[in-house]
Amino acid sequence: xxxxxxxxxxxxxxxxxxxVKKALEELKVDATVTKVTDYAEIGKYIMMTPGLxxxxxxxxxxxxxxxxxxxxxxxxxxxx
Amino acid sequence: xxxxxADLITYDLLRLPRGAHLSxxxxxxxxxxxxxxxxxxxxxxxxxxIRTFLPPERIRKMLSRKKEFVGNILAAGLGVFTPxxxxxxxxxxxxxxxxxxxxxxxxxxxxxxxxINEVALILLWGLFGWRVAVTYILSGMLIAIIAGLxxxxxxxxSYVEQFVFKVKQANQNGETKFSWNDRLVYAVGYTIEIFQQxxxxxxLGVGLGxxxxxxxxxxxxxxxxxxxxxxxxxxxxxxxxxLYSNAAGTIPVVQAxxxxxxxLGTTLAFMMAVTGLxxxxxxxxxxxxxxxxxxxxxxxxxxxxILTGYxxxxxx
Numbered sequence: 039x040x041x042x043x044x045x046x047x048x049x050x051x052x053x054x055x056x057x058v059k060k061a062l063e064e065l066k067v068d069a070t071v072t073k074v075t076d077y078a079e080i081g082k083y084i085m086m087t088p089g090l091x092x093x094x095x096x097x098x099x100x101x102x103x104x105x106x107x108x109x110x111x112x113x114x115x116x117x118x
Numbered sequence: 119x120x121x122x123x124a125d126l127i128t129y130d131l132l133r134l135p136r137g138a139h140l141s142x143x144x145x146x147x148x149x150x151x152x153x154x155x156x157x158x159x160x161x162x163x164x165x166x167x168i169r170t171f172l173p174p175e176r177i178r179k180m181l182s183r184k185k186e187f188v189g190n191i192l193a194a195g196l197g198v199f200t201p202x203x204x205x206x207x208x209x210x211x212x213x214x215x216x217x218x219x220x221x222x223x224x225x226x227x228x229x230x231x232x233x234i235n236e237v238a239l240i241l242l243w244g245l246f247g248w249r250v251a252v253t254y255i256l257s258g259m260l261i262a263i264i265a266g267l268x269x270x271x272x273x274x275x276s277y278v279e280q281f282v283f284k285v286k287q288a289n290q291n292g293e294t295k296f297s298w299n300d301r302l303v304y305a306v307g308y309t310i311e312i313f314q315q316x317x318x319x320x321x322l323g324v325g326l327g328x329x330x331x332x333x334x335x336x337x338x339x340x341x342x343x344x345x346x347x348x349x350x351x352x353x354x355x356x357x358x359x360x361l362y363s364n365a366a367g368t369i370p371v372v373q374a375x376x377x378x379x380x381x382l383g384t385t386l387a388f389m390m391a392v393t394g395l396x397x398x399x400x401x402x403x404x405x406x407x408x409x410x411x412x413x414x415x416x417x418x419x420x421x422x423x424i425l426t427g428y429x430x431x432x433x434x
Contacts, residue, residue, distance in 0.1 A: 085213040
């Protein structure tokens with residue numbers, strides 16, 4: 039599974055990345071988490087940061103940040 | 119209600135003497151903090167509900183069909199309801215330019231979005247009253263509209279980093295569908311998040327403001343930053359720029375100085391500089407704007423803020 043956290047490095051994006059890692063840990067799922075900070079790349083997916091992309095599909099954009107439980111659901115859905 | 123609560127604790131429960139520095143400062147904190155927290159929770163919630171009707175896709179669509187002048191006014195107005203951090207506004211900035219929104223209109227949005235935000239407005243309303251809050255909104259929007267029009271006239275499209283126009287936002291035309299339940303969940307989550315971010319700053323700011331209220335003599339502020347000092351507005355702007363993202367903590371302190379004789383124009387200019395111009399914003403914007411446009415952007419906004427400051431100092 040390929041997960042991208044989109045955000046220029048503001049506190050919100052860092053928090054989102056933390057939650058994604060926590061979700062993966064709790065689910066014991068292996069995935070590559072990439073942090074995308076380049077606006078050219080971010081702009082391809084979303085217009086509101088931070089964003090979360092799982093297997094090239096945008097699952098979240100903007101604030102408020104998704105809870106760890108919510109992220110787990112997305113990961114489970116993508117894993118099927 | 120809030121006055122009654124503050125009086126009850128200071129004078130009846132703690133039996134502090136009326137008129138003393140300590141009791142006045144404490145009364146001030148007990149009055150202002152609950153009031154601002156209350157306003158924050160209620161207003162942020164409602165703004166969040168409104169925001170669910172204005173997803174970025176719709177904002178972009180609304181602005182891409184507009185002519186310059188009308189577009190600038192609409193962009194400044196929409197900027198009020200969008201999140202206040204520039205780093206989250208840049209992808210939208212890219213999206214707008216890519217879908218053909220004129221540069222000047224996009225700039226109006228980029229100026230209004232961080233400068234006029236609900237947190238700053240709530241603090242202004244709660245501490246200064248609605249007149250100052252409305253004055254702040256109107257002059258902020260005017261700056262955003264005029265600066266956007268000027269930048270539009272200067273035809274500086276070639277000073278936007280080229281990659282911006284090449285980004286293809288392919289699958290982004292579909293709007294997220296919100297049910298009323300989604301809207302409520304979003305608004306509650308957003309309100310909690312904002313509250314967690316600012317409650318401490320509000321407390322610290324009001325606390326510091328209370329100290330100023332209780333202990334700093336009026337002549338002190340009037341002497342250095344009153345109407346008599348012709349450079350007060352410019353100095354206020356220069357100090358305001360580095361104080362990024364702490365509108366919640368800054369405004370209570372400024373209110374205390376205002377009550378001690380700081381002129382209204384200087385006060386407004388300072389707050390606009392805090393929210394509308396900042397160094398981190400400068401650095402982030404550099405990624406999408408070439409230096410010349412970036413400096414024009416900052417120059418026009420700074421000039422607008424300074425002129426607003428002098429205008430209100432002269433009129434009031």
